[in-house]
Amino acid sequence: MLKKKPLILLTNDDGIYAPGIFALYKEMEKIGRVIVVAPSGEQSAVGHAITLTDPLRVTKAVRRGKLFGYAVSGTPADCVKIALVSILKEKPDLVVSGINLGPNLGINVIYSGTVSAATEGTMFDIPSIAMSLGTFEDPDFSVAAKFARKLSCIVLKKKLPKGVLLNVNVPAISEKKIKGIKITHQSKITFKEKFEKRIDPRKRTYYWMAGSVKPPRESSDADFQAVKEGYISITPVHYDMTAYEELENLRSWKL
Amino acid sequence: MLKKKPLILLTNDDGIYAPGIFALYKEMEKIGRVIVVAPSGEQSAVGHAITLTDPLRVTKAVRRGKLFGYAVSGTPADCVKIALVSILKEKPDLVVSGINLGPNLGINVIYSGTVSAATEGTMFDIPSIAMSLGTFEDPDFSVAAKFARKLSCIVLKKKLPKGVLLNVNVPAISEKKIKGIKITHQSKITFKEKFEKRIDPRKRTYYWMAGSVKPPRESSDADFQAVKEGYISITPVHYDMTAYEELENLRSWKL
Numbered sequence: 001m002l003k004k005k006p007l008i009l010l011t012n013d014d015g016i017y018a019p020g021i022f023a024l025y026k027e028m029e030k031i032g033r034v035i036v037v038a039p040s041g042e043q044s045a046v047g048h049a050i051t052l053t054d055p056l057r058v059t060k061a062v063r064r065g066k067l068f069g070y071a072v073s074g075t076p077a078d079c080v081k082i083a084l085v086s087i088l089k090e091k092p093d094l095v096v097s098g099i100n101l102g103p104n105l106g107i108n109v110i111y112s113g114t115v116s117a118a119t120e121g122t123m124f125d126i127p128s129i130a131m132s133l134g135t136f137e138d139p140d141f142s143v144a145a146k147f148a149r150k151l152s153c154i155v156l157k158k159k160l161p162k163g164v165l166l167n168v169n170v171p172a173i174s175e176k177k178i179k180g181i182k183i184t185h186q187s188k189i190t191f192k193e194k195f196e197k198r199i200d201p202r203k204r205t206y207y208w209m210a211g212s213v214k215p216p217r218e219s220s221d222a223d224f225q226a227v228k229e230g231y232i233s234i235t236p237v238h239y240d241m242t243a244y245e246e247l248e249n250l251r252s253w254k255l
Numbered sequence: 256m257l258k259k260k261p262l263i264l265l266t267n268d269d270g271i272y273a274p275g276i277f278a279l280y281k282e283m284e285k286i287g288r289v290i291v292v293a294p295s296g297e298q299s300a301v302g303h304a305i306t307l308t309d310p311l312r313v314t315k316a317v318r319r320g321k322l323f324g325y326a327v328s329g330t331p332a333d334c335v336k337i338a339l340v341s342i343l344k345e346k347p348d349l350v351v352s353g354i355n356l357g358p359n360l361g362i363n364v365i366y367s368g369t370v371s372a373a374t375e376g377t378m379f380d381i382p383s384i385a386m387s388l389g390t391f392e393d394p395d396f397s398v399a400a401k402f403a404r405k406l407s408c409i410v411l412k413k414k415l416p417k418g419v420l421l422n423v424n425v426p427a428i429s430e431k432k433i434k435g436i437k438i439t440h441q442s443k444i445t446f447k448e449k450f451e452k453r454i455d456p457r458k459r460t461y462y463w464m465a466g467s468v469k470p471p472r473e474s475s476d477a478d479f480q481a482v483k484e485g486y487i488s489i490t491p492v493h494y495d496m497t498a499y500e501e502l503e504n505l506r507s508w509k510l
Contacts, residue, residue, distance in 0.1 A: 107494060185499065239496065
């Protein structure tokens with residue numbers, strides 16, 4: 001008897017009709033049964049938000065004349081939760097989130113809807129991957145999509161340690177210019193924070209967030225530098241945020 | 256010449272008119288100059304969201320006839336960013352977020368607007384504390400507020416290591432029933448995820464997220480168990496999510 005092909009759940013934070021998730025879908029179809037459950041609209045920089053105060057709606061989404069998946073009126077984390085609890089009849093073998101338009105490097109990981117969706121997969125003990133492309137303009141998702149397929153095959157075989165997901169960032173360059181793959185840690189980039197103050201036609205003040213990244217000097221073992229140098233960056237990410245190295249110090253405080 | 260009293264920035268995720276932040280304000284006024292910059296409405300479970308696609312509005316908020324602070328039409332993380340970049344003339348000595356109505360324990364930390372605000376403070380190299388009260392009902396914030404003041408005095412003196420905030424959870428019991436203080440790690444609680452399916456008056460389906468916590472068997476060195484046993488829990492939290500222990504393992508994969 002033939003073994004069933006693996007079931008792969010795709011989601012993202014750019015919305016179910018974004019080009020990045022479609023590029024991913026076309027590659028992943030080659031290796032498994034693919035189901036998409038993704039936000040109905042753009043959900044960038046939502047962090048690890050979940051929707052508690054509003055009801056969620058789920059609607060079928062069609063692309064190129066066939067059922068593509070389910071659009072959810074919520075965040076990426078909502079999508080993975082509702083997919084696993086209420087939409088899918090079978091537990092997926094893999095969750096892949098992306099391909100995000102724009103990198104998720106360094107501290108940006110905590111603002112990332114793409115990564116939070118993969119984190120939800122991990123919380124359900126499903127191997128999970130977050131995929132991002134290092135550009136906001138004129139994206140070509142094909143290199144990242146092919147790499148997602150290759151990495152997925154390996155992860156399906158090797159699995160991932162409990163509580164750990166892979167945060168993958170692909171530089172926006174042609175396949176032959178990619179220097180290789182680096183296993184990296186989260187870079188210590190900081191922001192140059194800025195708010196642009198403007199006046200609306202009714203003479204009221206409003207602000208646009210307009211910060212930019214301040215890249216640090218780091219080796220290519222840090223995610224930001226690796227992508228900058230032309231490597232695909234893979235960072236193992238977990239969600240235990242305890243600063244264990246500080247436990248003893250704090251216990252010495254007289255509280 | 257007298258030294259200026261420390262400047263303390265308060266924020267929260269329950270909104271600027273929530274009782275928890277007012278209780279905190281009254282205590283913190285005893286030790287410093289206090290300024291509040293908090294969301295204009297409730298922002299629970301927003302995770303580490305920031306507002307990129309909408310402009311932010313800032314309005315003055317008055318409580319009991321005097322200027323209390325500034326209400327921001329955004330998330331807790333937005334509030335701290337805009338306070339530090341555009342509202343305050345001087346860098347605060349301390350950021351305190353809360354007091355949240357409801358605990359922020361274990362994995363819930365990643366969904367928490369309260370903790371994300373303190374994380375933003377840390378990213379600006381300001382010692383930061385997230386305060387939560389372990390109940391959703393009939394809250395008495397006084398014990399938590401007094402403890403926030405006491406802990407703030409210590410943190411103002413000792414500072415905190417770079418990149419580390421304190422996530423504090425106070426059990427909702429009387430002061431004399433509190434057993435003491437535990438320095439804890441993030442508990443490994445999981446969720447029993449559930450969505451309630453309902454039909455609206457127009458016969459359309461919608462879902463409410465309705466998960467509940469599955470507490471694990473852990474010692475009182477874990478935040479969840481510590482609060483359950485009647486201790487105030489203090490967890491040092493950082494935002495480097497790299498699973499360092501997996502770097503070598505991944506490097507041994509043939510990629």
